[in-house]
Amino acid sequence: MSKIHLKNKAVTIIALFVLLFICFVLCLSLGSVRISPKEIFKAIIYGGDRFASDSLPLKTVIIVRSIRLPRVVGGLLAGVGLSVAGVLLQGVMNNVLAGPNTIGVGSGAGFCVMLSMLMLPGVTWAIPVFAFAGALIATLLIFALAYFSNTSRVTIILAGITVSSFLSAGINLIKTLNTDIIININSFLMGNLSGVTFGSVWLPGIGITVGLMLAILFSKHLNMLGLGEGVATSLGMRVSAVRFILLVIASVLAGCVVSYAGLLSFAGLIVPHICRRFFGNDARFLIPCSALLGGSFVIMCDLLSRILFSPYELPTGIIMSFIGGPFFIYLLIRKKGGRRIHA
Numbered sequence: 001m002s003k004i005h006l007k008n009k010a011v012t013i014i015a016l017f018v019l020l021f022i023c024f025v026l027c028l029s030l031g032s033v034r035i036s037p038k039e040i041f042k043a044i045i046y047g048g049d050r051f052a053s054d055s056l057p058l059k060t061v062i063i064v065r066s067i068r069l070p071r072v073v074g075g076l077l078a079g080v081g082l083s084v085a086g087v088l089l090q091g092v093m094n095n096v097l098a099g100p101n102t103i104g105v106g107s108g109a110g111f112c113v114m115l116s117m118l119m120l121p122g123v124t125w126a127i128p129v130f131a132f133a134g135a136l137i138a139t140l141l142i143f144a145l146a147y148f149s150n151t152s153r154v155t156i157i158l159a160g161i162t163v164s165s166f167l168s169a170g171i172n173l174i175k176t177l178n179t180d181i182i183i184n185i186n187s188f189l190m191g192n193l194s195g196v197t198f199g200s201v202w203l204p205g206i207g208i209t210v211g212l213m214l215a216i217l218f219s220k221h222l223n224m225l226g227l228g229e230g231v232a233t234s235l236g237m238r239v240s241a242v243r244f245i246l247l248v249i250a251s252v253l254a255g256c257v258v259s260y261a262g263l264l265s266f267a268g269l270i271v272p273h274i275c276r277r278f279f280g281n282d283a284r285f286l287i288p289c290s291a292l293l294g295g296s297f298v299i300m301c302d303l304l305s306r307i308l309f310s311p312y313e314l315p316t317g318i319i320m321s322f323i324g325g326p327f328f329i330y331l332l333i334r335k336k337g338g339r340r341i342h343a
Contacts, residue, residue: 086098087290106263108135108141110189114170132252142159207256267297270297301319
């Protein structure tokens with residue numbers, strides 16, 4: 001499929017913004033209680049104190065401002081973080097099958113979150129701190145393993161699989177030794193946006209915003225990596241240093257999401273691939289498109305998790321896995337156009 005020309009890029013960005021806005025309003029409106037867009041607007045803009053004479057129930061204000069709005073904002077940020085992290089990882093490894101879980105970022109963050117629950121039970125501020133630390137440590141470990149042997153794409157992927165398996169074993173070990181945290185951790189391991197509050201989202205939200213800006217800043221370097229290591233080196237780029245920086249940015253983005261939403265999967269795989277197919281490989285355009293589409297994808301998956309089996313609610317990660325699993329199989333079968341990697 002041909003790339004979108006420069007004159008159409010603004011239209012594409014606007015269309016993705018409109019799609020995100022529609023999904024945002026739908027997710028605030030639909031649920032066990034249906035709320036009209038007009039009521040949503042009033043509840044968000046004015047709050048609850050001015051509605052005694054405006055016939056807007058206090059219950060509606062609470063649902064919008066305290067339950068649905070934080071959850072939808074959290075889902076939007078999760079989609080942005082995972083999708084942009086996926087773009088960076090796929091660009092660094094030149095492999096459409098790469099994603100935040102491929103290099104063990106999710107497992108690293110998850111393992112350290114488990115440690116925080118074990119060592120500091122009830123200390124809520126420790127969870128995002130441990131998640132950030134786990135994601136970064138996993139990335140540094142993987143990069144060190146790849147650097148001291150070979151910085152090829154295959155080496156990084158193999159190192160990620162190895163570290164991820166080791167950390168997953170650590171997660172299962174903690175679950176086995178301390179059964180008191182199983183109830184909380186099961187929801188975390190599946191990935192869930194239920195119970196997300198602005199208090200749990202604001203700090204990761206800052207990290208995701210900074211990570212997105214850094215990703216856009218390094219988009220030209222990502223394009224140079226796509227030309228091949230030899231070409232990038234001849235253009236004066238320090239390939240190992242840039243690859244390391246991009247991996248750290250991806251780990252920060254994914255770690256921020258894990259800290260409050262758990263181990264959501266497949267968004268970092270599906271969204272970048274779709275955007276690349278429709279919008280081309282230019283990272284300067286691919287990154288913002290993936291951020292916008294990723295936000296829409298995650299919040300719509302969360303909406304489905306709330307309404308499909310209402311009044312029962314599924315973890316968001318289950319819906320994403322049902323969608324992402326077949327898509328992953330599709331990518332494995334239909335990898336004709338991708339480049340074969342020779343180790």
